[in-house]
Amino acid sequence: MKVYMEQDILQENDDQADENRLLFGNTLVVNIIGSPGCGKTTLLEKTIEALKDEYRLAVIEGDIYTTKDSERIEKFGIPSIQINTAGGCHLSAEITSKAASDLDLDDIDILFIENVGNLVCPAEFDLGEDSKVAVLSVVEGDDKPAKYPLLFSEAGAVLLTKTDLLPYTNFDKASAEKDIRALNGDAPIYEMNVLKGEGMDKWLDWLRVQHKAKTIK
Numbered sequence: 001m002k003v004y005m006e007q008d009i010l011q012e013n014d015d016q017a018d019e020n021r022l023l024f025g026n027t028l029v030v031n032i033i034g035s036p037g038c039g040k041t042t043l044l045e046k047t048i049e050a051l052k053d054e055y056r057l058a059v060i061e062g063d064i065y066t067t068k069d070s071e072r073i074e075k076f077g078i079p080s081i082q083i084n085t086a087g088g089c090h091l092s093a094e095i096t097s098k099a100a101s102d103l104d105l106d107d108i109d110i111l112f113i114e115n116v117g118n119l120v121c122p123a124e125f126d127l128g129e130d131s132k133v134a135v136l137s138v139v140e141g142d143d144k145p146a147k148y149p150l151l152f153s154e155a156g157a158v159l160l161t162k163t164d165l166l167p168y169t170n171f172d173k174a175s176a177e178k179d180i181r182a183l184n185g186d187a188p189i190y191e192m193n194v195l196k197g198e199g200m201d202k203w204l205d206w207l208r209v210q211h212k213a214k215t216i217k
């Protein structure tokens with residue numbers, strides 16, 4: 001009997017992720033990870049609104065069951081592919097490759113992947129992306145970076161969302177930032193109120209820089 005260990009599964013995933021990197025070519029791929037309700041889809045809506053005339057965009061939506069998020073993306077008239085994981089709590093490189101093969105990647109500058117809402121295993125599964133982006137809303141608590149260190153150590157950028165709600169929480173921003181810095185010396189931390197479109201500029205510029213770096217490679 002062959003017993004698949006977590007290690008084997010992750011190794012197979014890493015091999016597929018390497019193939020995905022070839023498949024993605026010059027397309028910048030950004031894997032957005034955060035808890036349910038942290039504002040990933042709203043972030044995508046506002047980001048698409050801001051960048052759709054500047055770049056050719058596409059989205060892969062990972063959800064456990066529904067198509068609610070991709071319906072929100074479709075109204076922008078950009079390609080969007082829904083993955084339903086049927087209970088699965090993360091996207092794998094394999095399912096991502098299947099979804100991506102439905103896209104004309106040569107005609108896409110930036111591909112966003114909205115991972116399943118979860119702070120744990122999405123960080124373990126490399127999808128072949130250029131960057132993981134960690135989204136943490138202040139209502140989730142300042143202890144989350146220390147409690148879920150892998151995501152925050154792997155993230156290319158950390159987005160602190162719903163900052164307009166700070167007065168109504170006991171979120172200690174300095175403490176969260178200190179914990180993020182201990183895990184990750186490089187990732188910029190951007191504070192934003194996505195719903196009102198506040199604090200988006202630095203994030204959009206970060207995407208522009210990542211895209212430029214990808215096309216120069």
Ligand code: MG
Binds near residue numbers: 040069
């Ligand atoms: Mg969503």
Ligand code: ZN
Binds near residue numbers: 089090122
């Ligand atoms: Zn999972």
